[in-house]
Amino acid sequence: MIARRGFLQIILAGLGLTALGSFLYPLLRYFSPTAGEGEAEKLIVDKREIPVGGSKDILFHGTPSIIINRPQKGFIVLSKVCTHLGCLIDYEKAKKRFLCPCHAGVFDLEGNVVSGPPPAPLPQFALKIEGDNLVIG
Amino acid sequence: MLKAIKNWIEVRIGLDELVRDQLTEYRIPRNINLFYSLGTVAIAAFSIQVLTGIVLLVYYVPHPDHAFKSVQGIMMDVPYGWLFRQVHAVGSNLLVIVVALHMLSVFFMKSYAKPREMTWLVGFAMLLLTLTFCLSGYLLPWSQLSYWATTIVTNMPTAFPYIGDYLTEFQRGSSQVSGATLGRFFALHVMLLPALLVMLLGIHLFLIRRIGISRPPFGPGGQERVEWTQFHHESYPDGMPFYPHYIAKEVFMIMVYLSAMFFIIAFLPTLFSPADANIPADPFKTPAHIKPEWYFLAPYQMLRVIPSKFLGITLQMIAITVLFFWPFLDRKEERNILKRPVLLGGFIGALLVWIGLTIWGNF
Amino acid sequence: MGKFLRQSSVLFIVLVLAVPVLAGYRDIASNAIVNQAVVESEIENLCLTCHESAMMDEKRRKIPGEWRASWHFQNDVSCHNCHGGDPQDAALAMSPERGFVGVPKYQRVPAFCGTCHIGILKNYLASGHGRALMENGSGPNCVTCHGAHNIQKATIDIINENRCSQCHSYDRAKEMKHALSRTEQKIEDIEASITRLKAARVFTEEEDKEVFRTLAEFRTLFHVVDVSLVKDKTDDYLKRLGVIDKKLQGIFSELDSRRNFSVFLLLIFVGMAITGYLLSKTYS
Numbered sequence: 001m002i003a004r005r006g007f008l009q010i011i012l013a014g015l016g017l018t019a020l021g022s023f024l025y026p027l028l029r030y031f032s033p034t035a036g037e038g039e040a041e042k043l044i045v046d047k048r049e050i051p052v053g054g055s056k057d058i059l060f061h062g063t064p065s066i067i068i069n070r071p072q073k074g075f076i077v078l079s080k081v082c083t084h085l086g087c088l089i090d091y092e093k094a095k096k097r098f099l100c101p102c103h104a105g106v107f108d109l110e111g112n113v114v115s116g117p118p119p120a121p122l123p124q125f126a127l128k129i130e131g132d133n134l135v136i137g
Numbered sequence: 138m139l140k141a142i143k144n145w146i147e148v149r150i151g152l153d154e155l156v157r158d159q160l161t162e163y164r165i166p167r168n169i170n171l172f173y174s175l176g177t178v179a180i181a182a183f184s185i186q187v188l189t190g191i192v193l194l195v196y197y198v199p200h201p202d203h204a205f206k207s208v209q210g211i212m213m214d215v216p217y218g219w220l221f222r223q224v225h226a227v228g229s230n231l232l233v234i235v236v237a238l239h240m241l242s243v244f245f246m247k248s249y250a251k252p253r254e255m256t257w258l259v260g261f262a263m264l265l266l267t268l269t270f271c272l273s274g275y276l277l278p279w280s281q282l283s284y285w286a287t288t289i290v291t292n293m294p295t296a297f298p299y300i301g302d303y304l305t306e307f308q309r310g311s312s313q314v315s316g317a318t319l320g321r322f323f324a325l326h327v328m329l330l331p332a333l334l335v336m337l338l339g340i341h342l343f344l345i346r347r348i349g350i351s352r353p354p355f356g357p358g359g360q361e362r363v364e365w366t367q368f369h370h371e372s373y374p375d376g377m378p379f380y381p382h383y384i385a386k387e388v389f390m391i392m393v394y395l396s397a398m399f400f401i402i403a404f405l406p407t408l409f410s411p412a413d414a415n416i417p418a419d420p421f422k423t424p425a426h427i428k429p430e431w432y433f434l435a436p437y438q439m440l441r442v443i444p445s446k447f448l449g450i451t452l453q454m455i456a457i458t459v460l461f462f463w464p465f466l467d468r469k470e471e472r473n474i475l476k477r478p479v480l481l482g483g484f485i486g487a488l489l490v491w492i493g494l495t496i497w498g499n500f
Numbered sequence: 501m502g503k504f505l506r507q508s509s510v511l512f513i514v515l516v517l518a519v520p521v522l523a524g525y526r527d528i529a530s531n532a533i534v535n536q537a538v539v540e541s542e543i544e545n546l547c548l549t550c551h552e553s554a555m556m557d558e559k560r561r562k563i564p565g566e567w568r569a570s571w572h573f574q575n576d577v578s579c580h581n582c583h584g585g586d587p588q589d590a591a592l593a594m595s596p597e598r599g600f601v602g603v604p605k606y607q608r609v610p611a612f613c614g615t616c617h618i619g620i621l622k623n624y625l626a627s628g629h630g631r632a633l634m635e636n637g638s639g640p641n642c643v644t645c646h647g648a649h650n651i652q653k654a655t656i657d658i659i660n661e662n663r664c665s666q667c668h669s670y671d672r673a674k675e676m677k678h679a680l681s682r683t684e685q686k687i688e689d690i691e692a693s694i695t696r697l698k699a700a701r702v703f704t705e706e707e708d709k710e711v712f713r714t715l716a717e718f719r720t721l722f723h724v725v726d727v728s729l730v731k732d733k734t735d736d737y738l739k740r741l742g743v744i745d746k747k748l749q750g751i752f753s754e755l756d757s758r759r760n761f762s763v764f765l766l767l768i769f770v771g772m773a774i775t776g777y778l779l780s781k782t783y784s
Contacts, residue, residue, distance in 0.1 A: 008775050389780055
């Protein structure tokens with residue numbers, strides 16, 4: 001009886017330690033910062049490439065985006081992914097707006113919804129001007 | 138070295154005596170049954186909620202714009218975030234089951250009888266706190282399900298005349314469920330409720346140890362009664378040692394609890410998360426067939442069945458009040474419920490009505 | 501003391517009961533149910549009120565039912581989104597001042613649908629179909645293939661012999677359908693995967709949008725009805741869809757590994773339960 005009890009106790013302790021370890025490892029991973037997210041990566045574009053009113057398509061952190069040199073208001077970087085169903089919006093230079101070809105969502109050059117089905121404005125990315133360079137991110 | 142440390146502590150706090158009094162020489166009735174372990178299982182389950190809750194708090198953001206996304210991040214991006222969230226979410230449902238069974242078994246064995254009325258009152262308050270925990274936690278993921286289930290539940294006080302609308306707005310912090318509601322429910326869920334529950338738990342445990350554990354009314358010795366005219370510990374000198382005899386049983390029960398939890402996580406991971414839990418909250422679009430969590434379904438269905446919601450909510454308040462003060466209302470000396478057909482009938486009848494309403498409420 | 505407690509608890513219950521009773525049964529007869537606060541999602545729509553009434557002739561009365569069965573209905577596109585007018589104002593419901601258009605003329609249909617489907621309109625107008633319609637009013641318009649009110653989610657089977665051979669031989673259409681089929685099949689597979697992930701409560705908004713974008717571009721392009729163009733682009737689309745597919749497969753294998761890990765923990769706890777049980781037996 002005593003031998004059997006000791007044996008069971010050892011098994012219980014062994015399984016208990018395994019269970020503990022099986023939670024400690026995930027916990028350690030949970031708190032470890034995810035490496036290589038690329039969040040810190042910045043994109044540099046020469047601002048002389050974009051005349052006033054002009055634009056340039058870029059891929060920023062995997063998101064198709066657009067840089068616009070707005071008359072009077074300067075540069076802005078916006079995601080090109082329509083917030084309705086994810087189509088890519090077109091920049092209509094003459095009308096100073098963005099138009100989504102899928103369901104006619106219209107955004108102004110700040111990314112705000114003007115009309116149509118999109119539920120939210122276009123995400124905007126941080127932008128800094130350093131000399132002749134535009135630093136995005 | 139270990140011995141020296143042990144000795145160092147022993148000299149200062151009398152560890153040996155503590156272990157002797159509280160564990161090895163702490164004796165409990167020989168006819169004690171497995172239902173007595175449900176309290177310990179509830180403590181274990183609550184501790185798991187606290188631990189996983191703290192872990193989730195690291196990445197959760199209590200703001201309408203970020204709450205849903207942060208929960209998605211925990212589920213899909215943070216390594217093993219799914220594990221802690223699933224344990225927390227499934228655990229909350231299982232904890233309600235454990236706490237309910239605990240209360241039912243205490244009721245069934247009439248353990249609330251004199252001198253243990255206070256233990257019942259505190260325990261009942263903890264049951265209500267547990268349900269408030271569930272309710273406030275339900276809103277935090279800010280999904281369609283959270284949003285509209287909370288809308289329905291916080292709307293219930295409007296049944297009260299005059300002060301009803303104010304009560305509803307007071308709960309929400311605004312006229313509709315909004316960021317203000319999320320803020321207060323979050324504070325409630327992570328600060329106030331845990332503090333209150335731990336406090337009540339301390340009182341509950343103190344009362345149990347101070348008065349002594351009750352003897353089950355069934356089996357050998359179950360019918361012995363002590364006239365309670367002045368305070369004394371109810372002790373069982375020839376009973377079974379708490380450690381290791383009963384502890385082993387409690388370990389068994391806690392492992393059954395964890396097995397049930399991981400069975401659900403492995404094979405029924407979506408059991409407690411309907412499709413609406415996967416859609417971000419939209420205050421302008423009510424999902425079809427919204428209903429509260431399964432443990433609120435019976436009262437919810439009752440309110441739907443009774444034509445006046447005011448009458449319905451009043452009946453529920455009465456039911457809760459009667460149950461809360463039950464130890465003072467039940468004055469019969471007989472502790473064995475099997476010898477009290479009326480009480481037994483009422484007990485089984487109420488359970489059946491509850492189960493029936495829950496099933497009905499599902500449709 | 502016991503008697504006092506009992507009496508006071510009874511008194512308390514009576515008080516709890518009495519306060520609301522005395523305050524009056526405000527809504528005892530109102531038959532209100534709990535979720536009356538839940539805002540009715542379908543606000544009153546005058547178009548439907550009239551079109552569903554007995555005074556409307558049968559053909560027009562069928563329209564709301566057809567619309568309710570449509571893809572537009574599922575995506576919250578209502579009468580006035582296409583026909584204009586004001587569904588909240590009885591006097592101006594069908595007023596041209598509010599932009600009301602009843603039944604657009606045959607030649608005007610593309611512009612009517614193109615208010616929203618701009619990209620498709622552009623490509624359609626460039627196609628043989630569109631040019632025929634615009635030049636001599638004989639080509640097919642949107643409704644010819646997609647129907648009017650009961651519009652369903654577009655599938656490749658809209659291209660079929662019955663429909664195409666009403667105007668011309670099916671040969672070229674068949675070739676077109678064949679060129680589309682590989683991409684369509686891939687899109688269908690990916691949509692099925694996304695449905696499965698949704699059932700597992702994985703939030704797929706990002707993937708949904710990526711698939712929709714690809715599909716929309718592809719469908720727009722196809723409206724040019726130019727077989728060689730579709731053939732040229734197929735590889736490009738398949739590559740893009742392949743990237744999405746790979747991501748989805750990654751989520752599936754992640755879900756599998758989660759289940760495996762959970763089963764491992766389950767086994768450990770079942771083992772501990774059994775050992776704990778046997779251990780407790782050695783003490784009795």
